[in-house]
Amino acid sequence: MCQLxxxxxxxxxxxxxxxxxxxxxxGGTDIHRDGWGIAxxxxxxVRLFLDPQPSWGSPVAELVRxxxxxxxxxxxxxxxxxxxxxGLENTHPFMRELWGRxxxxxxxxxxxxxxxxxxxxxxxxxxxxxxxxxxxxxxTLRVSFPGGMPGRExxxxxxxxxxxxxxxxxxxxxxxxxGDCLFAHRATDLHYIVRQAPFPVAHLKDEDLAxxxxxxxxxxxxxxxxxxxxxxxxxxxxxxxxxxxxxxFEGECHRG
Numbered sequence: 001m002c003q004l005x006x007x008x009x010x011x012x013x014x015x016x017x018x019x020x021x022x023x024x025x026x027g028g029t030d031i032h033r034d035g036w037g038i039a040x041x042x043x044x045x046v047r048l049f050l051d052p053q054p055s056w057g058s059p060v061a062e063l064v065r066x067x068x069x070x071x072x073x074x075x076x077x078x079x080x081x082x083x084x085x086x087g088l089e090n091t092h093p094f095m096r097e098l099w100g101r102x103x104x105x106x107x108x109x110x111x112x113x114x115x116x117x118x119x120x121x122x123x124x125x126x127x128x129x130x131x132x133x134x135x136x137x138x139x140t141l142r143v144s145f146p147g148g149m150p151g152r153e154x155x156x157x158x159x160x161x162x163x164x165x166x167x168x169x170x171x172x173x174x175x176x177x178x179g180d181c182l183f184a185h186r187a188t189d190l191h192y193i194v195r196q197a198p199f200p201v202a203h204l205k206d207e208d209l210a211x212x213x214x215x216x217x218x219x220x221x222x223x224x225x226x227x228x229x230x231x232x233x234x235x236x237x238x239x240x241x242x243x244x245x246x247x248x249f250e251g252e253c254h255r256g
Contacts, residue, residue, distance in 0.1 A: 002092075002108040003032055003078040004190065006175045006226035008182040008248035012070035013223050015040075017211050019076065020065055021204035021231045026055030026078040029206045035091040036061065038076035039104040040069045041179040046102045050091045073177045077106035084127035093175075094134050096122055098142060099149045101178045105134040108228060109171030109187060133166055137176070152181055152247055156255055159183055159245040167243070175226065181249040184226050186240040191230050193237045194251060196222040205233045222251030 005022045007015050019038070027033045036055035040047040047069060055061045055078055077092035084090040093106040107130035114129050121142060122135035137159075144158050159176070163185045166172050173190050176183040184190055195202075197220075199213035226248070230237035240246050247255040 002080050002228070003030070004106055004108050004173060004175050004226070004228045005074075005076040005231075006177070006182050006184060006248075007071070007074040008177075008224045008251055009072050010222045010250040011220075012072055013221070014068035014070050015074050015076075016065060016068055017202070017204075017209070018225055018231050020209060021206040022076060022078070022227070023055045023058075023061045023065060024206035026058070026061070028056035032078045032080040034079040034081040034086045035088075036076070036078045037091050037093050037106075038064055038074065039093045039095065040071040041073040041102075041104075041177065042069075042071055044101070044179070046095060046104065046179070048093070048095055048104075050088055052086050052088050052091050073179055073182050075104045075106050075175045075177055075182070077108075082110040083129045087126070089126035090128045090131070092130060094131050096134065096138055098138050101149070103138060103176065103178050105137070106130075106175050107133060108173040108189075111166065111169040111172065114166070114169040133172070133174075136166070137162055152249065153255070156183070156245050156247050159185070163245060164243065173228070181247055182224075182226070184240060184246045184248065185244075186242055186246075189228050190226060190240045191228075191237040192224060192226045192240060192246070192248075192253060193230070193235055194222065194224045194253065196251070200235055202232045203234045204231060206231070224248045224251045224253060
């Protein structure tokens with residue numbers, strides 16, 4: 001099973017602490033050794049780091065771990081290959097442009113006999129079912145809203161229907177963001193937590209590392225984290241509802 005990690009905040013925030021625990025799952029504390037990636041939205045741009053090597057011990061992951069990039073929306077993925085060989089073109093997250101915005105997508109699961117009819121507006125570069133699903137998803141959004149970007153709730157409604165359709169082919173946990181908000185769909189495993197004042201002292205499950213967030217935040221900060229498996233062992237993580245797209249905006253779950 002691949003590992004997903006997402007972050008949505010009300011102020012630009014770095015993900016160094018959470019990524020430290022997440023990185024360990026790519027060959028350290030877990031068996032996922034088929035590549036990893038992370039995307040940070042910064043204004044209208046995206047910093048995208050991809051590596052087909054295991055995240056545990058990856059020099060690129062070490063750079064990310066110690067580089068406090070601040071972002072409102074982050075998506076990360078650790079791959080356990082099911083379709084397509086290990087390689088840069090098959091490494092999540094995937095990025096495309098729609099309506100003058102970058103969209104980032106990462107998937108956990110396996111879609112069998114999934115061959116959507118693509119009209120050429122979005123085409124996969126690699127061989128994964130995940131990238132095919134992303135291209136199909138963006139095509140569906142473009143066709144559903146020919147007038148351009150709709151509101152968040154309208155997006156959620158179409159994403160709900162799309163997830164139900166694609167979920168008929170197999171497991172379809174995913175994270176999606178356009179830099180404005182972050183969407184999350186749970187088919188099997190996906191949990192979230194919202195950190196806000198009074199902030200806790202959090203301790204990672206995968207590394208013996210703790211941080212007191214009161215020392216590195218302001219009382220107005222709010223951060224939502226989404227992960228396949230909870231990253232800390234002393235905080236209460238909430239499972240997302242199965243089969244419904246949740247929407248995170250300004251560090252809060254507005255639809256779940």
